[in-house]
Amino acid sequence: MxxxxxxxxxxxxxxxxxxxxxxxxxxxxKDRTMAMVVSSYRPSLQVLRDLDHWLAARGWHVVLTHPERRHLVYEGHVAAxxxxxxxxxxxxxxxxxxxxxxxxxxxxxxxxxxxxxxxxxxxxxxxxxxxRAQRQEQLDLRLLTPDQVVPSRLVMRVHRDELLAMEAELGKTLQLQLTPCTTAVSFE
Structure with missing residues (x-):
């Protein structure tokens, strides 16, 4: 040249x-929030209890509850x-x-x-x-099935990394199956 x-x-x-x-x-x-349907062959109250303990251990805390709509809102700090x-x-x-x-x-x-x-x-x-990477994020969780119905189903809207971590750490013990949410589920 x-x-x-x-x-x-x-x-x-x-x-x-x-x-x-x-x-x-x-x-x-960039915001990578997504909604997933989480299914389990365990009772929904057991799944919710175990998810709540796991989320608390990861630094998430409940900021809003709507028992009549079976909806929980968690908040946590995402570190860079x-x-x-x-x-x-x-x-x-x-x-x-x-x-x-x-x-x-x-x-x-x-x-x-x-x-x-x-x-x-x-x-x-x-x-x-x-x-830009450090921010407060929300996790929306809405139970879709009645308390004792198996399989239990709930919808979570959260950053995809949290969904991947949940599937890796709790997938086998809670028998979780995650599928993309294709229907419009109201979290409000």
């Missing part, structure tokens, strides 16, 4: 990497991942420094401060992620 093509193509690739980092930051704090924040700081810093090095080569009279300045700007990816 000729030198006149190398710098613009390197600049383009570096800008594409920076764009990828921005979209990764947006996706890491510190290792991911450190990775984003490293990627932002090294990506910013790489962009600065390309800028120094393309604009030789601009001075050598580009890599340092853009590297420091790239470090801001970590605080942006930490601020």
């Amino acid at each position: 000729t030198p006149s093509v190398v710098l613009p193509s390197t600049l383009l690739l570096t800008l594409l990497l920076a764009t990828g980092l921005v979209f990764f930051l947006r996706a890491s704090s 991942s510190v290792p991911l924040a450190l990775l984003l700081a490293f990627l932002g810093c090294s990506g910013g420094a790489a962009l600065g090095l390309v800028m120094v080569q393309m604009l030789p009279n601009s001075g050598p401060s580009w890599p340092l300045a853009l590297g420091l700007v790239g470090v801001t990816a970590a605080p942006v992620y930490l601020r």
